[in-house]
Amino acid sequence: MRLVIDLDEKYKDLFYDLVKTAKATIVKEEPDFWTELPEHVKAGIKKSREQIKNGQTKSYEEVKQILAERWPSK
Secondary structure: OOOOOOOOHHHHHHHHHHHHHOOOOOOOOOOOHHHHOOHHHHHHHHHHHHHHHOOOOOOHHHHHHHHHHHOOOO
8 A cells, every 4th residue: 555645844753653653664755846847837848749749840940040030139
């Protein structure tokens, strides 16, 4: 059985004592970065992946030219 618990620091020692008494094992895992991202960021990433699948991409040179036309050098 797997149980995931997000502990408040003040209960940490109590929890570890309980686990020790129950002869259980604690495995610390780093959170997956995807679950930590805000929804609008996830939506942007998903949209970008779809655009790539659909061939809606531009090369670095194309982007450089578009930006140069939009904001010419002085």
